[in-house]
Amino acid sequence: MITKYTHGKPINTEAVVVPFSPNKLASFPFSHTLENDSFRFSFKMEPDDIVYGLGEAPRGINKRGWIYESYCSDDPFHTETKRSLYAAHNFIMLSGTDRCFGIFVDFPARIKWDIGYTLQDTTEITVEGVDFDIYIITGKLPRDIVREFRRAIGKSYLPPKWAFGFQQSRWSYHNAEAVDRVIDRHDAAGIPLDCVYLDIDYMERYKDFTVNEEAFPDFANYVRAKREQGIHLIPIIDAGVKKEKGYSVYEEGMEHGYFCRRADGSCFEGGVWPGICAFPDFLDPGVRNWFGAKYQGLIDAGIDGFWNDMNEPAIFYSVEGIEKALDKAASLKGENLDLGKFFNLKDTFAGLSNSQDDYSAIYHTIDGKLVNHQRVHNIYGANMTKAAGEYFEKTFGEGKLLMFSRASYIGAHRSSGIWFGDNHSWWSHILLDLKMLPAANMCGFLYCGADLGGFNENATRDLVLRFLALGVFTPLMRNHSALGTRDQEGYSFENSEDFRDIIQVRYRLIPYLYDTFVKARENDDLIFRPLSLDYPADPIARECETQLMLGDECMIAPVYEQNVSGRTVYLPEDMTFVKLSGERIESQPLSKGLHYISAALNEVPLFIKKGKTIPLCKPAMRTEDLKFDEVEYI
Numbered sequence: 001m002i003t004k005y006t007h008g009k010p011i012n013t014e015a016v017v018v019p020f021s022p023n024k025l026a027s028f029p030f031s032h033t034l035e036n037d038s039f040r041f042s043f044k045m046e047p048d049d050i051v052y053g054l055g056e057a058p059r060g061i062n063k064r065g066w067i068y069e070s071y072c073s074d075d076p077f078h079t080e081t082k083r084s085l086y087a088a089h090n091f092i093m094l095s096g097t098d099r100c101f102g103i104f105v106d107f108p109a110r111i112k113w114d115i116g117y118t119l120q121d122t123t124e125i126t127v128e129g130v131d132f133d134i135y136i137i138t139g140k141l142p143r144d145i146v147r148e149f150r151r152a153i154g155k156s157y158l159p160p161k162w163a164f165g166f167q168q169s170r171w172s173y174h175n176a177e178a179v180d181r182v183i184d185r186h187d188a189a190g191i192p193l194d195c196v197y198l199d200i201d202y203m204e205r206y207k208d209f210t211v212n213e214e215a216f217p218d219f220a221n222y223v224r225a226k227r228e229q230g231i232h233l234i235p236i237i238d239a240g241v242k243k244e245k246g247y248s249v250y251e252e253g254m255e256h257g258y259f260c261r262r263a264d265g266s267c268f269e270g271g272v273w274p275g276i277c278a279f280p281d282f283l284d285p286g287v288r289n290w291f292g293a294k295y296q297g298l299i300d301a302g303i304d305g306f307w308n309d310m311n312e313p314a315i316f317y318s319v320e321g322i323e324k325a326l327d328k329a330a331s332l333k334g335e336n337l338d339l340g341k342f343f344n345l346k347d348t349f350a351g352l353s354n355s356q357d358d359y360s361a362i363y364h365t366i367d368g369k370l371v372n373h374q375r376v377h378n379i380y381g382a383n384m385t386k387a388a389g390e391y392f393e394k395t396f397g398e399g400k401l402l403m404f405s406r407a408s409y410i411g412a413h414r415s416s417g418i419w420f421g422d423n424h425s426w427w428s429h430i431l432l433d434l435k436m437l438p439a440a441n442m443c444g445f446l447y448c449g450a451d452l453g454g455f456n457e458n459a460t461r462d463l464v465l466r467f468l469a470l471g472v473f474t475p476l477m478r479n480h481s482a483l484g485t486r487d488q489e490g491y492s493f494e495n496s497e498d499f500r501d502i503i504q505v506r507y508r509l510i511p512y513l514y515d516t517f518v519k520a521r522e523n524d525d526l527i528f529r530p531l532s533l534d535y536p537a538d539p540i541a542r543e544c545e546t547q548l549m550l551g552d553e554c555m556i557a558p559v560y561e562q563n564v565s566g567r568t569v570y571l572p573e574d575m576t577f578v579k580l581s582g583e584r585i586e587s588q589p590l591s592k593g594l595h596y597i598s599a600a601l602n603e604v605p606l607f608i609k610k611g612k613t614i615p616l617c618k619p620a621m622r623t624e625d626l627k628f629d630e631v632e633y634i
């Protein structure tokens with residue numbers, strides 16, 4: 001059952017699609033305090049209560065023992081001491097021995113989730129505003145609660161089938177030759193591939209919806225030639241629009257007043273890749289229509305997939321901010337910089353990016369009134385993606401274009417997927433990816449995944465292979481890496497056949513994974529579940545943070561450490577342990593309990609429940625060549 005509580009005049013985030021009649025705070029079931037500018041509520045937790053949720057967020061499957069903040073942040077260091085990542089997924093769910101409930105705080109500004117950080121047995125949620133809707137979802141089992149919540153927020157985005165193929169990315173494949181090399185080398189190594197990514201350098205001086213003609217001469221023809229090879233090119237679109245005379249997107253936006261403003265009504269300007277940019281006011285439906293239709297130019301050139309970036313929004317600096325910092329630097333010229341002055345100067349420059357001052361200086365127009373950005377920060381990126389998603393759906397229908405975003409809010413799950421942003425080539429980030437999967441599913445985001453191999457810093461061969469062996473199961477299976485890092489395409493390392501073996505397993509599983517995805521979408525269900533959802537009475541399963549249930553048939557348990565040939569796995573019931581590698585299948589029945597299982601770098605471990613069976617097709621070099629009707633069953 002879902003009960004809605006409303007206070008003040010909430011901004012419509014469009015997260016919930018089913019109407020609920022609002023109740024007053026007087027009947028709110030948690031102890032709470034309403035202040036002038038915030039609302040706080042709390043509940044006690046029993047020692048073995050689990051708190052799930054928050055979608056894309058740091059730390060564990062069980063969120064207890066930390067404080068999180070819903071505040072979309074462009075932060076490339078996903079360490080366990082962070083409170084926020086790029087998304088605001090304001091759903092949590094408590095699961096105890098004799099009670100469970102979910103909470104969705106529908107509110108687009110900052111929220112603090114103190115889940116046993118200040119007091120170990122207390123969750124305290126602080127909503128930084130007084131205009132909000134809060135939904136309390138009750139049910140018998142956590143999975144029922146998720147399903148009920150998901151029904152309320154509407155069906156998840158459906159990507160095209162080819163988006164389940166393997167995708168190779170890097171910042172950047174700078175020109176057509178570089179892209180060709182990626183395809184040719186995958187083909188030569190027998191590594192299946194469906195998509196190659198175009199990062200910011202495909203554009204003409206980082207201007208959205210343009211193509212650098214020197215790097216990609218006759219782009220439409222080139223895209224067509226790649227499609228003939230079975231490859232989809234996926235260009236990036238950034239939130240900031242370059243300020244430049246004669247650039248049509250900027251000029252049209254200025255002419256119609258489509259950009260975010262300063263308090264005085266002038267256009268807010270901030271620096272991103274192209275230098276000074278204006279930021280479309282995506283909260284305005286008219287602006288969304290305009291910006292969404294802009295993707296058509298690239299679609300006309302044959303493009304059928306996009307990723308939206310920098311939409312938290314990421315702002316390197318504002319004109320005001322940089323001026324202040326430069327003035328400060330000038331004023332200190334020739335001075336003896338003691339400790340205080342030096343660090344203050346350093347912090348002034350370091351603090352230029354994504355600064356609270358800048359966010360506070362931005363205004364949106366909602367129903368004709370100026371609204372400060374801080375009040376709606378968490379739905380900016382979601383609305384950028386909605387602009388594209390709504391346009392695609394209306395123009396091409398469901399399941400036709402690939403679309404995923406970096407920043408998101410619940411509601412955007414209906415028009416796009418997400419990726420988990422700039423992770424690192426760290427072993428710990430294999431598990432971070434795993435832990436975010438069920439949480440993202442709870443919030444409606446089914447098409448998701450992390451940068452496999454890790455984005456920042458140099459990856460090693462074994463890390464990329466182990467990362468990919470988890471990525472085999474994530475709907476978005478993309479290897480991506482940052483500018484200046486070591487090459488991490490499979491063929492860049494010795495013995496590329498190991499990469500072929502792993503990625504072929506993905507292709508063999510696509511009929512199963514696609515089917516599982518579609519079922520989860522139809523039933524408002526989870527693809528990935530913590531073990532505790534399926535075995536709530538099993539104390540070991542309840543605490544498991546390194547394995548997941550997949551669909552109704554499987555369990556996954558990736559190897560996540562270096563220099564080990566396997567790992568300990570907990571089987572909550574008898575299962576068949578399957579090792580998949582290329583076309584090879586090895587299987588072994590194992591009984592309930594703890595086991596040490598081994599998996600070589602070219603093997604994908606998978607566990608199949610008793611009495612269940614999954615289909616495997618023959619591998620192919622492209623998704624379009626897979627024969628979904630010629631499968632064997634294991």
Ligand code: MIG
Binds near residue numbers: 171200406421422
């Ligand atoms: O600040 O476009 O998360 O995937 O490669 C970096 C360059 C901007 C951040 C994205 C990343 C992408 C990169 N972008």
